Amino acid sequence: MQPLTPASLNPAILNVEYAVRGELAIKAEEYRNQLKNPDHELPFDRVISSNIGNPQQKGLDQPPITFVRQIAALMEYPALATLAPTAFPSDVLARAAELQSEIGSIGAYSHSQGVPYIRHSVAKFIAERDGFTGHYAEYSDPNAIFLTAGASAGVSLLLSMLIASKNDGILIPIPQYPLYTAAIAQFEGKPIPYYLSSSTSAGWQTSVPDIREAIAKAKKEGTNPKALVVINPGNPTGSVLDRSTMDDLVKVCEEHSLVLLADEVYQDNLHARVDDPSVSFTSLKKVTHALQSPIPLISFHSTSKGVLGECGRRGGYFECTNISPEVRALIYKMVSVGLCPPLQGQIAVDTLVRPPKQGEPSYALWKEETGTIHKALASRTSTMTTRLNALPGVKCYPSPGALYLFPEITLSEKAVKAAKEKGKAADALYALELLDETGICVVPGSGFGQKEGVWHYRLTCLCPGVDEYVGKLEKFHKGWVEKYGV
Amino acid sequence: MQPLTPASLNPAILNVEYAVRGELAIKAEEYRNQLKNPDHELPFDRVISSNIGNPQQKGLDQPPITFVRQIAALMEYPALATLAPTAFPSDVLARAAELQSEIGSIGAYSHSQGVPYIRHSVAKFIAERDGFTGHYAEYSDPNAIFLTAGASAGVSLLLSMLIASKNDGILIPIPQYPLYTAAIAQFEGKPIPYYLSSSTSAGWQTSVPDIREAIAKAKKEGTNPKALVVINPGNPTGSVLDRSTMDDLVKVCEEHSLVLLADEVYQDNLHARVDDPSVSFTSLKKVTHALQSPIPLISFHSTSKGVLGECGRRGGYFECTNISPEVRALIYKMVSVGLCPPLQGQIAVDTLVRPPKQGEPSYALWKEETGTIHKALASRTSTMTTRLNALPGVKCYPSPGALYLFPEITLSEKAVKAAKEKGKAADALYALELLDETGICVVPGSGFGQKEGVWHYRLTCLCPGVDEYVGKLEKFHKGWVEKYGV
Ligand SMILES: Cc1ncc(COP(=O)(O)O)c(C=O)c1O
Ligand SMILES: Cc1ncc(COP(=O)(O)O)c(C=O)c1O
Numbered sequence: 001m002q003p004l005t006p007a008s009l010n011p012a013i014l015n016v017e018y019a020v021r022g023e024l025a026i027k028a029e030e031y032r033n034q035l036k037n038p039d040h041e042l043p044f045d046r047v048i049s050s051n052i053g054n055p056q057q058k059g060l061d062q063p064p065i066t067f068v069r070q071i072a073a074l075m076e077y078p079a080l081a082t083l084a085p086t087a088f089p090s091d092v093l094a095r096a097a098e099l100q101s102e103i104g105s106i107g108a109y110s111h112s113q114g115v116p117y118i119r120h121s122v123a124k125f126i127a128e129r130d131g132f133t134g135h136y137a138e139y140s141d142p143n144a145i146f147l148t149a150g151a152s153a154g155v156s157l158l159l160s161m162l163i164a165s166k167n168d169g170i171l172i173p174i175p176q177y178p179l180y181t182a183a184i185a186q187f188e189g190k191p192i193p194y195y196l197s198s199s200t201s202a203g204w205q206t207s208v209p210d211i212r213e214a215i216a217k218a219k220k221e222g223t224n225p226k227a228l229v230v231i232n233p234g235n236p237t238g239s240v241l242d243r244s245t246m247d248d249l250v251k252v253c254e255e256h257s258l259v260l261l262a263d264e265v266y267q268d269n270l271h272a273r274v275d276d277p278s279v280s281f282t283s284l285k286k287v288t289h290a291l292q293s294p295i296p297l298i299s300f301h302s303t304s305k306g307v308l309g310e311c312g313r314r315g316g317y318f319e320c321t322n323i324s325p326e327v328r329a330l331i332y333k334m335v336s337v338g339l340c341p342p343l344q345g346q347i348a349v350d351t352l353v354r355p356p357k358q359g360e361p362s363y364a365l366w367k368e369e370t371g372t373i374h375k376a377l378a379s380r381t382s383t384m385t386t387r388l389n390a391l392p393g394v395k396c397y398p399s400p401g402a403l404y405l406f407p408e409i410t411l412s413e414k415a416v417k418a419a420k421e422k423g424k425a426a427d428a429l430y431a432l433e434l435l436d437e438t439g440i441c442v443v444p445g446s447g448f449g450q451k452e453g454v455w456h457y458r459l460t461c462l463c464p465g466v467d468e469y470v471g472k473l474e475k476f477h478k479g480w481v482e483k484y485g486v
Numbered sequence: 487m488q489p490l491t492p493a494s495l496n497p498a499i500l501n502v503e504y505a506v507r508g509e510l511a512i513k514a515e516e517y518r519n520q521l522k523n524p525d526h527e528l529p530f531d532r533v534i535s536s537n538i539g540n541p542q543q544k545g546l547d548q549p550p551i552t553f554v555r556q557i558a559a560l561m562e563y564p565a566l567a568t569l570a571p572t573a574f575p576s577d578v579l580a581r582a583a584e585l586q587s588e589i590g591s592i593g594a595y596s597h598s599q600g601v602p603y604i605r606h607s608v609a610k611f612i613a614e615r616d617g618f619t620g621h622y623a624e625y626s627d628p629n630a631i632f633l634t635a636g637a638s639a640g641v642s643l644l645l646s647m648l649i650a651s652k653n654d655g656i657l658i659p660i661p662q663y664p665l666y667t668a669a670i671a672q673f674e675g676k677p678i679p680y681y682l683s684s685s686t687s688a689g690w691q692t693s694v695p696d697i698r699e700a701i702a703k704a705k706k707e708g709t710n711p712k713a714l715v716v717i718n719p720g721n722p723t724g725s726v727l728d729r730s731t732m733d734d735l736v737k738v739c740e741e742h743s744l745v746l747l748a749d750e751v752y753q754d755n756l757h758a759r760v761d762d763p764s765v766s767f768t769s770l771k772k773v774t775h776a777l778q779s780p781i782p783l784i785s786f787h788s789t790s791k792g793v794l795g796e797c798g799r800r801g802g803y804f805e806c807t808n809i810s811p812e813v814r815a816l817i818y819k820m821v822s823v824g825l826c827p828p829l830q831g832q833i834a835v836d837t838l839v840r841p842p843k844q845g846e847p848s849y850a851l852w853k854e855e856t857g858t859i860h861k862a863l864a865s866r867t868s869t870m871t872t873r874l875n876a877l878p879g880v881k882c883y884p885s886p887g888a889l890y891l892f893p894e895i896t897l898s899e900k901a902v903k904a905a906k907e908k909g910k911a912a913d914a915l916y917a918l919e920l921l922d923e924t925g926i927c928v929v930p931g932s933g934f935g936q937k938e939g940v941w942h943y944r945l946t947c948l949c950p951g952v953d954e955y956v957g958k959l960e961k962f963h964k965g966w967v968e969k970y971g972v
Pocket of ligand 1: 053149150151152153177179231235263265301302303304311314315316824825
C-alpha cells in the first residue's frame with residue numbers, strides 16, 4: 001500500500017495559488033482561536049479580516065438588507081406568512097408568494113441554468129440598467145443567462161471551457177483578482193498579464209496599447225490568446241473604466257477574436273454616486289451593443305458585493321452575449337453535472353435585480369439601509385486614502401469603486417533583505433508583521449501579481465470604526481519605518 | 487473576428503455526457519411549458535420528472551422537514567425570534583441562537599472548508615453512527631471534513647485532483663451515477679468499468695473478483711488505477727453492500743494502492759429499517775477502521791437525499807480518512823478558490839447530523855415527518871417492484887435502499903431496429919415514447935452504462951400517487967409490447 005502524496009496528484013493543482021485565503025488568512029484564523037483564551041498574550045484583542053471583501057463577517061457586521069432576508073426567510077418556511085403575517089410588509093409577502101408559485105420548494109433542484117423566472121428578471125434588470133427601451137428579451141436573452149454559485153463558479157467554469165490546450169492564453173490585468181491566476185493554473189492555460197498603470201492624478205488605468213503589446217508578445221512566444229479578462233470596477237485597484245477605453249477593449253477583442261470576460265461584480269460600488277445620483281455604471285454589454293460588435297462577451301455579476309454583501313449564500317449570474325446556441329448548450333451540459341446553483345443564491349439574485357420600488361411598503365427601509373452602506377463605504381474609502389497617503393513611503397491612489405484600497409509602499413533594501421532571509425516577498429513580510437502586531441489581515445500585493453520591486457498591499461474599506469482601524473495601520477507603519485527605514 | 491465555436495473549446499468538455507439532465511429532461515421541460523397552454527393537445531396533463539431524485543420538486547411535493555426549515559428561516563432573519571417567538575419551538579430557537587453565535591451572519595463567507603463548529607458536529611455524528619465510543623475526534627477529525635455544495639461538488643473536486651495524467655484510471659461501478667463518467671471525461675482520466683451483476687434472488691451485486699479482473703485488464707492496457715468508486719446504497723441499483731464484500735473492497739484498495747471513494751449519499755435510505763429499526767447502515771469508514779487499514783478513503787454525504795431531500799440548498803460533506811495533512815492542505819487550497827460552500831447548505835448539514843433528540847420539543851413532529859417519508863418510500867418501492875415485475879419482458883430486482891428502481895426490459899429486434907433508424911439506443915427510444923405518451927420522464931439505462939444489448943431504465947420511487955403512476959407505466963408498456971413485441 002502506497003500512501004497518497006501530493007506528488008501523485010494532478011500536477012496542475014500543485015501550481016494553483018490563491019493569496020486571498022493563503023498563509024496569512026490561515027494565521028489570522030489561528031489568532032482568532034487563540035483570542036478565545038483569556039490569557040492569550042497577543043498584542044491585540046481582535047482580528048480584522050481585511051484580506052477579503054466579506055462585509056457581513058463577524059467583527060465587521062455590515063447588516064444585511066432586511067428586504068433580502070425577509071424574502072429568504074419566507075422561502076425557507078412559507079408557513080410564516082400565516083404564523084407571523086405582521087412580521088412582514090405586504091410587498092415582501094407578495095414577492096415570496098410569487099416566487100413560491102414559480103419555484104415550488106427551494107428544497108428542490110431547480111433548472112440547472114437557474115430558475116427561468118429569475119432569469120427573466122435578470123434580463124429585465126440588464127436591459128433597464130443599460131437604458132434599453134425595447135422589449136428586454138431583445139437586449140438580454142433569459143436563455144443566455146446562467147445563475148451561478150457566486151461569480152467564482154461562473155469564472156472557473158468558463159475558463160475550464162475556453163482553455164483548450166496548454167498554449168491557450170488568457171489576458172488578465174495585473175494586479176488581478178487571484179481567482180483568475182488560480183483557475184488558469186488549474187486548467188493549465190497560460191496567463192497573459194497586462195499591467196495596469198498608476199498615477200497620482202488618474203489613479204489606476206487600463207492601457208489598451210499595453211494590451212496590444214501583451215498580445216503581440218504572447219503570440220511571438222507561441223501562446224494563443226483566447227480571452228480578455230476585464231475587472232470593472234477593479235479589484236484590487238478600485239478603478240473604473242472610461243467609455244473610450246471600453247470602446248477600445250471591444251475593438252481589441254474584435255481584432256484578435258478574443259472572448260471578453262467582463263467581471264462586473266462591483267457594478268453597484270461607485271462611490272461618486274453617493275453625492276451625484278447621475279453617476280452610473282456602464283457595462284461592457286452596453287458598449288458592445290452600442291458598437292454593434294459581434295464579440296463573444298460573458299458578463300459576471302454577484303450577490304456578494306454591492307450593498308447586499310450576501311457572500312455566504314453563493315449567488316450570482318453570467319450573461320452570454322454573441323455566444324451561439326451550440327456553445328450555450330455545452331455550458332448547460334457542464335452546469336447540469338453540478339445539478340443546480342444554490343436556491344437561496346438564486347433568490348438573492350432575484351432581490352438584487354428587483355429591489356423594492358418607490359411607493360412600495362419596503363422601499364423606505366431599503367433606501368435607508370442601502371444608502372447608509374453606500375455612504376459609509378464612500379466616506380471610509382476617502383478617509384483611509386487621505387490618511388494612508390500622509391504616511392511616509394505610502395502612495396494610495398483614489399479608488400472610485402469596489403471595496404478596496406491598494407496602497408503602494410516603498411520598502412527599504414533592509415526590509416527586502418530581511419524578507420528574503422525568511423524566504424518571503426518584502427510586502428508579504430510587511431503584511432505578516434502587520435498581522436502579528438495589530439491583528440489586521442491584509443493581502444500582500446505579490447498575491448495579485450505586480451512588477452518586480454514594486455510593493456503593495458490590499459485592504460478592504462469595510463471596518464466598522466475607521467479611526468481605530470486606520471490608527472492601528474498608522475502606528476504599525478511608523479514602527480515599521482523606524483525598524484527598516486523608508 | 488472569428489466566432490466562438492464548440493471546436494475552439496476544451497475538447498474534454500465535448501466528451502462529457504450527463505444523461506440525468508440530457509435530451510429527455512430538456513424535452514420534459516418543453517412539455518411542462520406547453521402544458522401551461524390550455525389547448526396543449528398533449529395526451530397527459532402533467533409531467534412527472536422521475537429522471538432525478540428530487541423529492542421536493544413541483545408535482546412530487548415531498549414536504550420538507552419542519553425542523554430544518556424553521557432553523558433555516560431563523561438563520562435568514564434572526565429578528566423572527568423576537569417578532570414571532572411563538573412560531574418556533576424552544577429547541578429550534580436555541581439551536582438557531584447557538585449557530586448564530588458561532589457563525590455570525592449567514593451572509594458572510596465562512597471558512598472555506600465549512601464552519602468549524604458544524605464540522606465538529608459532523609465528526610460527532612460519524613463517530614456515533616459507526617458506534618465509536620471514545621472521543622469523536624479520535625475517530626473522525628473535524629479538520630479532515632470538508633463541507634461542500636452537495637456531494638457533486640466534492641466528487642468533482644476529488645476527481646480533478648486524483649487524475650494526474652491521461653493514463654490515470656478510476657474504477658466505477660456499471661451501472662453508475664453519471665456524475666462519475668462526466669467528471670472523469672472532464673478531467674481526462676480513464677473510466678475503468680466494473681460491472682455489477684443482477685440476479686433475481688440477490689438483486690444487484692458487487693463482485694470483488696470482477697473488480698480485480700477489471701484492474702488487471704486496465705493495467706495490461708497501460709491504465710494506472712488510482713481510485714475505486716463505490717456507491718452504497720447504490721444508484722441506480724438500490725443495492726446495499728454486505729459486510730464481507732466491504733471488507734474485500736478495502737483489501738483490494740490496499741493491494742493496489744487505490745483511493746477509496748465512498749459515495750454514501752443514500753445512507754439513510756434503507757427501506758428495511760422501516761419495519762426493523764435494528765437494520766443499520768455500515769459505512770466504509772467503519773470497515774476501514776475495523777480492519778485498521780491504511781487506505782486513503784474519502785466518504786461523501788449529502789443533504790439532498792435521505793428524508794431531508796434538501797437538494798436545492800446544495801449541502802453535503804466529505805470526510806478524509808488516512809489522507810495526509812499535506813494532501814488536505816491542497817484540498818483546502820482548491821476549495822478556497824471557490825471561497826466557501828453555501829451557508830444554507832452548511833446549516834442543513836448541521837440539522838442532518840443533529841436532528842432533535844427524544845424529549846426535545848421538536849422531536850415528535852420530526853419523528854412523524856421522517857417516519858412518514860421513510861414508510862411511503864419503502865411501500866412505493868415494493869409496490870412498484872411487484873407490479874413492474876408482472877409486466878411482460880420486465881425484470882425488476884429488489885431495491886433495498888436509495889430512491890430508485892432500475893428495471894431490465896427485454897426489447898425486441900423490431901424495437902432495436904426502429905431505435906437505430908432514429909439514431910438512438912433502444913432503451914432511449916423506450917424512454918422517449920414513454921415521455922411522449924405519459925409525461926413520465928425516466929433515464930434510459932444506457933445513460934448509466936450497461937452491457938451491450940441489455941436494456942434498462944431508471945425511475946425514482948418518488949411519485950405522490952403510486953397507483954396512477956404505475957398505472958401509466960403499465961399501460962404504456964402494454965402498448966409498446968403490442969407495437970414492437972417482446
Ligand atoms: C473581482 C472579483 N470577481 C469575483 C469575485 C467572486 O465573488 P463571488 O464568488 O462571491 O461572487 C470576487 C470576490 O471578491 C471579486 O473580487
Ligand atoms: C450516487 C449519487 N451521488 C451523488 C449525488 C449528488 O447529489 P448532491 O450533489 O445533490 O449531493 C447523487 C444525486 O442524485 C447521487 O445519486
